Amino acid sequence: xxxxxxxxxxxxxxxxxxxxxxxxxxxxxxxxxxxxxxxxxxxxxxxxxxxxxxxxxxxxxxxxxxxxxxxxxxxxxxxxxxxxxxxxxxxxxxxxxxxxxxxxxxxxxxxxxxxxxxxxxxxxxxxxxxxxxxxxxxxxxxxxxxxxxxxxxxxxxxxxxxxxxxxxxxxxxxxxxxxxxxxxxxxxxxxxxxxxxxxxxxxxxxxxxxxxxxxxxxxxxxxxxxxxxxxxxxxxxxxxxxxxxxxxxxxxxxxxxxxxxxxxxxxxxxxxxxxxxxxxxxxxxxxxxxxxxxxxxxxxxxxxxxxxxxxxxxxxxxxxxxxxxxxxxxxxxxxxxxxxxxxxxxxxxxxxxxxxxxxxxxxxxxxxxxxxxxxxxxxxxxxxxxxxxxxxxxxxxxxxxxxxxxxxxxxxxxxxxxxxxxxxxxxxxxxxxxxxxxxxxxxxxxxxxxxxxxxxxxxxxxxxxxxxxxxxxxxxxxxxxxxxxxxxxxxxxxxxxxx
Amino acid sequence: xxxxxxxxxxxxxxxxxxxxxxxxxxxxxxxxxxxxxxxxxxxxxxxxxxxxxxxxxxxxxxxxxxxxxxxxxxxxxxxxxxxxxxxxxxxxxxxxxxxxxxxxxxxxxxxxxxxxxxxxxxxxxxxxxxxxxxxxxxxxxxxxxxxxxxxxxxxxxxxxxxxxxxxxxxxxxxxxxxxxxxxxxxxxxxxxxxxxxxxxxxxxxxxxxxxxxxxxxxxxxxxxxxxxxxxxxxxxxxxxxxxxxxxxxxxxxxxxxxxxxxxxxxxxxxxxxxxxxxxxxxxxxxxxxxxxxxxxxxxxxxxxxxxxxxxxxxxxxxxxxxxxxxxxxxxxxxxxxxxxxxxxxxxxxxxxxxxx
Numbered sequence: 001x002x003x004x005x006x007x008x009x010x011x012x013x014x015x016x017x018x019x020x021x022x023x024x025x026x027x028x029x030x031x032x033x034x035x036x037x038x039x040x041x042x043x044x045x046x047x048x049x050x051x052x053x054x055x056x057x058x059x060x061x062x063x064x065x066x067x068x069x070x071x072x073x074x075x076x077x078x079x080x081x082x083x084x085x086x087x088x089x090x091x092x093x094x095x096x097x098x099x100x101x102x103x104x105x106x107x108x109x110x111x112x113x114x115x116x117x118x119x120x121x122x123x124x125x126x127x128x129x130x131x132x133x134x135x136x137x138x139x140x141x142x143x144x145x146x147x148x149x150x151x152x153x154x155x156x157x158x159x160x161x162x163x164x165x166x167x168x169x170x171x172x173x174x175x176x177x178x179x180x181x182x183x184x185x186x187x188x189x190x191x192x193x194x195x196x197x198x199x200x201x202x203x204x205x206x207x208x209x210x211x212x213x214x215x216x217x218x219x220x221x222x223x224x225x226x227x228x229x230x231x232x233x234x235x236x237x238x239x240x241x242x243x244x245x246x247x248x249x250x251x252x253x254x255x256x257x258x259x260x261x262x263x264x265x266x267x268x269x270x271x272x273x274x275x276x277x278x279x280x281x282x283x284x285x286x287x288x289x290x291x292x293x294x295x296x297x298x299x300x301x302x303x304x305x306x307x308x309x310x311x312x313x314x315x316x317x318x319x320x321x322x323x324x325x326x327x328x329x330x331x332x333x334x335x336x337x338x339x340x341x342x343x344x345x346x347x348x349x350x351x352x353x354x355x356x357x358x359x360x361x362x363x364x365x366x367x368x369x370x371x372x373x374x375x376x377x378x379x380x381x382x383x384x385x386x387x388x389x390x391x392x393x394x395x396x397x398x399x400x401x402x403x404x405x406x407x408x409x410x411x412x413x414x415x416x417x418x419x420x421x422x423x424x425x426x427x428x429x430x431x432x433x434x435x436x437x438x439x440x441x442x443x444x445x446x447x448x449x450x451x452x453x454x455x456x457x458x459x460x461x462x463x464x465x466x467x468x469x470x471x472x473x474x475x476x477x478x479x480x481x482x483x484x485x486x487x488x489x490x491x492x493x494x495x496x497x498x499x
Numbered sequence: 500x501x502x503x504x505x506x507x508x509x510x511x512x513x514x515x516x517x518x519x520x521x522x523x524x525x526x527x528x529x530x531x532x533x534x535x536x537x538x539x540x541x542x543x544x545x546x547x548x549x550x551x552x553x554x555x556x557x558x559x560x561x562x563x564x565x566x567x568x569x570x571x572x573x574x575x576x577x578x579x580x581x582x583x584x585x586x587x588x589x590x591x592x593x594x595x596x597x598x599x600x601x602x603x604x605x606x607x608x609x610x611x612x613x614x615x616x617x618x619x620x621x622x623x624x625x626x627x628x629x630x631x632x633x634x635x636x637x638x639x640x641x642x643x644x645x646x647x648x649x650x651x652x653x654x655x656x657x658x659x660x661x662x663x664x665x666x667x668x669x670x671x672x673x674x675x676x677x678x679x680x681x682x683x684x685x686x687x688x689x690x691x692x693x694x695x696x697x698x699x700x701x702x703x704x705x706x707x708x709x710x711x712x713x714x715x716x717x718x719x720x721x722x723x724x725x726x727x728x729x730x731x732x733x734x735x736x737x738x739x740x741x742x743x744x745x746x747x748x749x750x751x752x753x754x755x756x757x758x759x760x761x762x763x764x765x766x767x768x769x770x771x772x773x774x775x776x777x778x779x780x781x782x783x784x785x786x787x788x789x790x791x792x793x794x795x796x797x798x799x800x801x802x803x804x805x806x807x808x809x810x811x812x813x814x815x816x817x818x819x820x821x822x823x824x825x826x827x828x829x830x831x832x833x834x835x836x837x838x839x840x841x842x843x844x845x846x847x848x849x850x851x852x853x854x855x
Contacts, residue, residue: 303735324738336736345730347844355722356737367719398506 004067006031006188007052007083007157012061014047021047023212025061029157034179034189036199036220038232039209040430045192048209049159052190053085054078084150085159090142094135094266098128098145106152113152120148124178135266138495139288140171147178158182159190164198165456168288169491176202194232194431196225208232233431245445245466249279252419252450254313258306260299262474268292270299273476275452275469277419282441282451284465284482286458286490289424292474293454294337297423300452301334302327314419328357331418335409337427337454339401343408346397350389350407351378353396358411377414385410386436402429409437413444420444423454438464458487472496504845514842519789519799522836529835530828540818547814548828552806558813560695562805564767567697568593568759570704570801572783574711575755577792579748581715582724583731586634586749588649589756590780591656592627596760598660599626601771604686605668605679615685620761627757628750630656635749639742645749657776664773678772688766700762704801707755712794724748756780785829789836791843804829 005028014022022044029035039045050056052063054072063070065081072078075085092101099114106113114130121127126144134142143163150158160179164172179189179202193199199206200220208216208231216231255275262269270292277283287293298304299312306312306320313319315330324334336342344353351374355363363373378392385406389399396404405428412420425441426434441464445451455461461468462482470477470493477493527545534541552558572589579586586592600623603615634652637643664677673680688698715721727734727744734741759779764771786804790797811825 301736302738323740324736326738328738334736338732341730342732342736345726345733347729348726352722355719356726356733359719364719368713368717369719369722 003030005029005064006066008064008067009052010062010064012048012051012058012063014051014056014058016047020212022051022058025209025212025214027207027214029188029190031156031188032183032186033205034183034191034203036203036206037190037192037209038194038196038199038206038220038228040194040232043209043232044212045209046161047212049085049161049190049192052078053083053159079153079155082154082156083159084153084155084157086143086146086150086161086163088161088163088165090146092134092142092145095133097131097133098137099130101134101145102130102149102152105149116152117148120151124151124181125174126151126178138171139290140167140174143167143171143175144178151182155187157188157190159192161192162194163191164193164195168494169458169487170495172198196220196228196232199228200225210234229431245282246280248281248450248466249448251276251278251313252315253277253300253452255300256311256313258296258299258311260295260304260306263295263304268295268474270295270474275476275479277450277452279418279448279450280445281467282445282453282465283479284461284468285452285454285471285476286461286468287456287471287494289337289456291471293423293471295474296471297334297336297421297454300421301332301336328360328415333357333412333415333417333420335405335412335420335422335425337423339404339408340397344396344404347395349393349395350382350387350399351375351392353407354378354381354392354411356411358415361415381407381410381414384414385440386433401427402433405429406433406437409440413440417449419450419452421452421454425453425455426457426460434460458490462487470494501849503848504841505848507844507846511843511846515791518839518842519796519803519836521839521842522832523803525835525839526828526832529831530824533827533831534818534820534824537821537824539820539824544814544818544820544824547817547820548807548810548825550810551813551817552809557695558809560692560697562802562809563691563697563701564695565805565808566801567701567704567766568763568779569783569786569804570798571700571707571759571762572752572756572780573786573790573797573801574704574707574794575752576783577787577790577794577797578711578715578721578724579752580787581721581728581792582744582748583728584745584748584752585646586631586649586752587646587784588631588634588651588653588656588780589752589783590776590778591649591653592630592753592756593760593763593780594653594656594660594776595630596623596627596757597764597771597775598656598663598760599623599757600761601668601679601682601764604682605771608680608683610683611685613685615683616688616765619686619765620758623757623761624754625757627753627755627760629753631749631753631756632746635746638745638749645745649749653780660771660773660776664771668771670770676772679770681770682765686765687769688762696767698762698766700759700766703758703762705798708794708798711797715794720747756783785833789833791840803832807832 007029009025009027012022012025025048037045051058054075054077099110099117102113102117103110117130126148128141128144163175167175183189191203203220206218206220207214210232220228255273258270258273260270268291299306302322302324309318309320311320314327314332317330319327340346354377355374358377361377363370375392382389387407388403425437441451453465465482468480468482468485468490470490472493473496531541531545534544552562576586576589600619603619603622634645634648637648638645668679670678670680688700691697691699691701723739724744727739763775768775786801787797790800807829814820814825815822
């Protein structure tokens with residue numbers, strides 16, 4: 001190519017302890033191109049972005065900017081060159097307004113900044129009220145604020161880390177239009193994702209990462225999702241056709257006009273939620289986190305008590321006033337979305353983490369812990385659920401998110417629950433493990449367990465659920481038949497266009 | 500080149516044993532420099548601090564005497580600390596334990612009933628427990644910080660002690676000294692070794708250690724307490740009752756401190772006097788942490804701290820060390836211990852910059 005690449009990486013490697021996160025990565029990004037970095041969780045995408053943005057430094061290799069070698073010791077070095085990054089988790093202060101947040105990073109008078117914010121919004125379809133308080137903004141609007149904040153630094157390269165993972169389908173469309181406009185202005189965009197369809201639609205180049213190495217450089221428009229996935233996971237895509245559920249049996253969980261005030265200013269109040277879950281079915285709760293998912297899950301698990309016992313029924317009993325242990329005794333099990341610190345104690349061994357909820361499985365004798373039983377249960381769980389770990393003595397905090405999720409899910413499944421609540425079952429889990437987890441949930445369903453799944457991944461919900469609800473601002477939509485509804489309809493509920 | 504801390508896959512057993520030793524060595528080196536800078540004979544001072552207590556049976560027995568209350572209180576406190584229940588006012592519970600126990604011989608100075616001593620211990624235990632549970636009630640009912648409440652309640656206990664000793668409980672034949680009557684023989688703890696002051700309260704402390712070990716390492720209740728301390732949200736998720744942990748953590752700490760207070764008046768003091776506020780309750784906090792909040796570790800740390808107490812006394816005499824220097828020595832020990840403690844969970848990696 002005649003013109004040197006805007007950004008070029010040559011044999012860049014990074015190692016954390018025993019883990020080779022990036023190995024001899026070569027990458028070229030050109031102005032006016034939307035370049036996808038595609039890979040599973042743990043493939044090394046985040047590490048690579050940290051190296052480019054100056055958060056971490058490579059152990060070896062070279063980074064060139066416009067043909068000149070550069071050393072990025074800190075993010076401000078990268079920003080000075082013209083690299084901007086929008087992180088997956090937003091870094092905005094909720095108690096400040098949009099313009100106040102922007103002025104923390106960008107010099108200038110608030111009035112001028114507000115004007116610039118509105119100007120950029122008009123130009124690139126990023127409309128947002130500069131004087132709105134951030135905690136009142138939707139997730140899509142917050143993301144626009146982050147992008148605007150980057151654009152105000154006049155970047156030549158914009159990095160977006162999993163930008164669509166938090167957006168409803170309609171907002172994804174809008175984001176793509178913005179990115180195409182930026183591309184037309186000559187900006188280079190690095191688009192990190194594991195969603196194949198989006199990449200095929202948006203990007204003109206894709207670098208595929210697997211196990212810390214680049215395994216392919218392709219034009220994603222010329223490949224179908226299956227072949228991209230094969231590059232990404234290194235083997236055939238697992239088959240996702242599942243047997244249809246049998247007709248559901250008796251009622252196992254019921255919510256009766258469940259309402260609950262918000263616990264803090266930034267919490268969500270729940271308003272009159274009705275739900276029926278029967279044996280042998282999986283019901284999905286779609287919606288973007290922060291719309292009452294955490295509050296609802298904690299009310300069903302008993303971590304938060306409901307105001308009236310009758311608001312929640314498990315196995316036909318009124319349980320709103322009971323704590324988690326009493327609900328577990330009735331046959332309830334729960335996999336929370338936070339694995340470390342809630343689903344497991346980081347400083348304790350896996351064996352001791354089994355005890356957390358499985359103590360009723362003959363692990364105690366007069367209150368004393370039966371170490372042999374504890375270890376036997378843990379070993380069984382490690383084996384049955386393919387948890388990659390040295391053994392029951394390994395500490396939970398030292399495990400990867402996906403492995404820990406398999407352990408926690410396994411522990412709860414081994415309790416043989418009659419009703420199970422699973423929050424974000426495959427967050428941060430690689431495709432292989434995610435497929436295995438969904439397979440397990442379906443097996444549970446076929447054995448007659450009643451399962452409620454909270455998830456942000458719509459594909460996942462459509463794959464395993466027979467009925468879907470959408471939770472939006474504390475309201476639950478009516479039950480939608482998964483076979484009849486469409487992602488677009490779900491999306492309308494997600495943004496509150498339908499109630 | 501830079502140093503980095505990398506989290507270990509699991510806590511290192513080796514580091515668990517070497518950390519305290521390393522801390523002691525570093526403390527000695529630092530104090531040698533310090534003592535020399537003060538113009539004191541550094542070698543002689545260290546000799547007095549660390550070796551003298553072992554050189555005669557009597558001074559060793561004094562170490563054991565000091566160790567008994569420190570060990571007992573620290574075991575009780577550590578149970579709460581593991582559950583993030585920070586009882587800082589064990590000194591107050593210790594004093595109230597001593598007061599309650601003393602009430603019997605004060606009101607029945609000639610009381611010749613055989614149950615005198617067991618009743619005193621029971622009173623002390625009850626007094627310490629109830630006094631600590633006031634903080635538990637305030638924390639669970641109103642969310643008042645137990646750190647502040649227990650600390651302030653310790654100051655109140657001192658004032659109650661002063662009031663009783665200057666008023667109603669003052670020995671009428673005591674030349675107006677603020678102290679009670681001398682206790683009768685049947686109100687005194689039996690001596691463990693003839694010719695020393697070491698009494699059977701050391702056995703109470705060792706028994707408490709066994710109890711703490713069994714509960715914290717092998718019983719589900721101890722597991723719940725540890726979970727509540729390490730990951731409060733995991734405890735909530737599992738359904739362990741948070742208020743119960745507060746009641747238990749504070750109650751057991753108060754119980755141990757109360758018994759230690761009773762043993763102090765029924766042991767080396769032989770009467771209730773102001774010097775009962777000797778700071779055991781505060782020192783036990785250090786003992787608990789230096790012992791890694793581990794029941795076995797606390798046995799070792801209470802012994803070590805007692806040695807330094809006794810050694811410190813002799814160092815002020817024989818090496819002319821100021822009392823403050825002895826306290827600095829204790830402070831250094833805690834400081835270096837916390838420093839080396841990190842090695843149990845982390846390992847140090849030396850990061851050599853690869854030439855670009």
